[in-house]
Amino acid sequence: MIKVNDKPFDYIEGMTVSDVIRKGNFQFPLLIVKIDEVYIPRDMYNSTKVTDGADVQIIHLVSGG
Secondary structure, three states: OEEEOOEEEOOOOOOEHHHHHHHOOOOOOOEEEEEOOEEEOHHHOOOOEOOOOOEEEEEEOOOOO
16 A cells, blocks of 8 residues: 555555556646656656655646646
8 A cells, every 4th residue: 555645545665656647547737746746857757756755746637827
């Protein structure tokens, strides 16, 4: 089990940040992702594994005027 935005989220062995984003239905184009307080750059989403017990924060950035 992992936490995503402080809520329980099913863990699947080998899952990546991209998998969490897809499974959690995060659709905004601008996201900030942290795993255990460590920022994950967008170009690392497909290769960064999420470990069991991780605390993942996904923040939607909204632009406006």
